[in-house]
Amino acid sequence: MCQSVVNGSAEGRAMGAELNNAILVMFGAPYLVFGAFVAVALRRQIRERLPQPSSLWTRIRAAGRRRPPRRAADPGALQD
Numbered sequence: 001m002c003q004s005v006v007n008g009s010a011e012g013r014a015m016g017a018e019l020n021n022a023i024l025v026m027f028g029a030p031y032l033v034f035g036a037f038v039a040v041a042l043r044r045q046i047r048e049r050l051p052q053p054s055s056l057w058t059r060i061r062a063a064g065r066r067r068p069p070r071r072a073a074d075p076g077a078l079q080d
Contacts, residue, residue, distance in 0.1 A: 007013060039046065 007016070
């Protein structure tokens with residue numbers, strides 16, 4: 001009887017949909033938490049197994065960080 005009352009109204013169907021979503025979240029949350037702990041515990045091994053950036057990419061990044069200082073324009077060079 002209760003199920004027919006809940007399924008018979010629009011409000012009851014919306015409440016049932018929200019309950020189904022909550023069940024899915026409660027089902028997946030422990031796996032996400034456990035995965036996060038494993039990732040933190042094994043982050044060094046994970047980082048070592050990832051491919052290292054190429055030397056070209058390393059040089060490009062290094063060049064972007066170390067820009068030479070700008071030189072002031074020579075006032076004598078512009079005079080005619």
